[in-house]
Amino acid sequence: MTTENTQSDMAKMFGDFAPKLVSLTDDVLFGDVWEREGLSPRDRSLATITGLIAAGNIDQLNWHIPYGIQNGLTETEIKEAIIHLAFYAGWPKAVSAMAVAKRIFDNQP
Template structure:
């Protein structure tokens, strides 16, 4: 965290408990990898959501689906990638991911009313 800036989500989550993980996430993953110009943030979000689903890391979708929306993904794109991957990553993973996506997307719609 730079002086005077708000703490990152990882800093809030782990702070002094796991400072190296916070640093690697903030400085390397989001400070370097996500900033590379070869893929847009939107495309990185779509790939990340797909990768998390395929790996069964469904809990991480709670952060990455809203981040993907902020990066320009649409509800249709998110639900379509989950549907598509049901056949490649497994039905239970896709159903679990769609459950998370539905909850988040429904909440987004409710907030915008």
């Protein structure tokens, strides 16, 4: 998740304040779980985005939607997943998620 000369996003956010959370995120979550062979990074991103929406963790989409794009998800796929979840996770969660997605896609080059 990091290279020799860069810090992870978690390290930038929490650094010395919460080093264990940084370590668990970088080493266990992204260093182990995200690297497992059972799902592609693209599929893991789709599962993560939909899980975050269903749980109401909309703020985390600010990081995970761009990461999903980096992992191969398209704008259409992300929007369709959000629309689909409106019926399973709740309309307000979907509307909130779509607002985050719109802001991200509107700011893309």
